[in-house]
Amino acid sequence: MSLAATTNSANSHGTVGNSQAAPNGYKGAFKPKPELSTTATEFKVFNNIGSYTDYIQDGGAWLGYFIRNALLEDNGGNLYFVYGNAKQLWYAEYVLNTDTWSNTLIDTRSKGVAATSMVLDTNGNRWVFTSEITRVGNWDRYGDSAIYEETGGSWSKATDLYVNRGWELTGPNDVAHTMIKDANNNLHVLFQREGWYSYGYAAKEMTYDTTARSLSGMTTISGTSSGGQDDNRNDANNTIVLSSDGTIYVPMHDYVTISFFTGKSSTYGSWDTSTVLGYTGGYNNGVSYQDESGNWHTVYTDSTMKNVYYGLNWGTPQEIYTSSGNIGYYPTDIIAVGNIVYISAIQYDSNANARGDYYLIVKDANGTWSAPQQITSEASWSSNQVPWADGFAKKAHASTLIPTVYFAYLNQDGNCNSCPNGSSGGWSGAKLKILKITNSATSTTTSVSSSENPSNYGDSVTFTATVTGVSPTGAVTFKDGVATIAAISLNGGGQASFSTSSLSGGTHSITAGYGGDSSNAAST
Structure with a gap:
């Protein structure tokens, strides 16, 4: 005006003053409730994504493919993405100004790529984390992990984290899951204790100094133990968060005391886990995110997966959705952009079987939560198959204000030969998809x-x-x-x-x- x-x-x-009449039906400071409509459209599809034969675990085809922190976005709306295709490690980049994608083979690994993460440092260099596995026997796997760097358009391996480390029957061992950077461009790799009945037994990290090109020893973030098997005392759920001031956080939950707590990197290589958060009661899965204003957003579901809870700044949780019948929702990721909160969730039936499609639960600017909105339509999953390959695009730097919401996931509607036992064949013809999430204004x-x-x-x-x-x-x-x-x-x-x-x-x-x-x- x-x-x-x-x-x-x-x-x-x-x-002389200037005034304007309120819209018809509204008086004073009253504002109408929004009719927020969220739409997910395919933005980029990577076709014919396969997985190495031994990628599939015996006994239920739990697909251990993680892309936490694998998709980054900067202030200019450019995207940086690292992913695996069987044994190949790939890097893709989207430039908004030219509306173009590039796709580069980083390396061919000796085992199937099972987890990837992406870092863009403040000098413009790209860093990639990869973790791979191969199955060598019933309920037994071995893995490799490494960090790669890109300078001047060329990729090279910066360091191995480990080679041929045993899981399951040869464990328990510390297995790398994801990577993030701090304010000084140091790389933090999150490890979780893996082995026969030992997942979540300890959360640890290794750090890589990108200036000195040196790798630290293993540091324990949280090693709480009760002596029991598979007690999940320090379950980080592959979540490591870059805060708005550059501090690194690892939100964890303890399945014995039924509580949330957080690890905070108080100084380089040391962690403070003294803050026990105010969530109690049974729950099954939780993910957290800190927005650009420093507010923490956490979502989790109870043991029935019928009730979804949300908490702001670790305060009293709010029940935001209760499902009826035999359908439940399992939160997989959360992000807050401006005054909108987005939760991704996978649908489950009463037998805890994933049904294959992703949903969004969205909080609008007035604090109103939507019902789960289906954003994918893929082939149904069979018993015990869990698609963990998903995640929102995260900020490239601590100061990044994410301009557009993107969601990446692995679409497994290809062929699974001899699944679920994984004795032969493997996934083929699958697709990695990046969705663009938009709201009606x-x-x-x-x-x-x-x-x-x-x-x-x-x-x-x-x-x-x-x-x-x-x-x-x-x-x-x-x-x-x-x-x-x-x-x-x-x-x-x-x-x-x-x-x-x-x-x-x-x-x-x-x-x-x-x-x-x-x-x-x-x-x-």
Whole structure:
């Protein structure tokens, strides 16, 4: 909206206010509830993704393919993605300005790629983590893990983390799951204790100094133990979080005391796990995320997988969804962008069998939660098959404000030969897909008022823009004619103010334009 503001060279002039009537049906500060509609569209598909024969575990085809922190997004909307195709390790990059993808083979490994992570350091170098497995006997596997770096367009192996490390019958051993960087570009690799009845027995890390090119020894993040087998005392669920100030966090849950706690990297190579979080009661799975404002978002489900709970800043959890019949939802990832929270979940039946499709549960700017919205339509899964290959695009740097929400997952509607026992064949013809998540934006209005109109030459005049919508965030741009004179962020009340004493004499056309956010459309 524009305002004709007059600045006079004479003295003593009156003040004229500027007002705008509220929309029909609304009074005062009341704002309508949003009708937030979320849409998922295929943005990129990587075809013919296969997996090494021994990738499939005996006894139930639990598909251990993890892509936590494998898809990154920077402030410019560019994407960085690392993935496995059987024994091959690949890197893909999307450039928004040219709307183009590139795809590069990093290396061919000796075992099937089972987990990948991506890091973009502050110098522009790319770093990739990979973890692979091969099955050598009933309930027994061996694995390799390494870090690769890219400089000047060429990839090379920076270091091995381990080679031919045994799991299951030869364990328990510490197995690498995912990687992230800290504020100083040091790489943190999260390990979980693996072996026969020992998952979650300890959460550990190794760090790689990207300046000195040196690998540390193993550091224990949390080693709480009760002496029991498979007690899951330190289950990090492959989650390691880069906070807005560059600190690394590892949220964990303890299945014995039924509580959440967090590991915080207080200094390089040391961890503080003294903070026990306020969640109690039975639960089955939990994932956490810290947004750009420092708020923590956690989602988990109870042991029945029928009730989904959400907690803000580790406070009292809120039950956000209760399913009926024999269907439940298992949260797999969570992200908060602006004032919108997105939860991905996989659907389960009463026998704890995954049904193959992903769903979104979304909280809008007014705090209203949606019912689960189906975003994929893939072939159904058979008994005990769990598609863990999923995750939202995460911020490339601590300061990144994610411009667009993306979700990556492995679509296993190809062929599984001789599954679930994995004795021969393997997955073939599968696809890795990246979905673009968009919301319908609520229409807004922007009005502008002046503290003095007309004003005297040299007086300080304050212009205030007011934006109506669904708890609008973002910025307002003030213009005098076609010239931009200020860009001011909205406060919590949807207002932005700008003061100046530099207006020349005469009439000025002052315009306030709102740029919009994830749930509010732009307006002027």
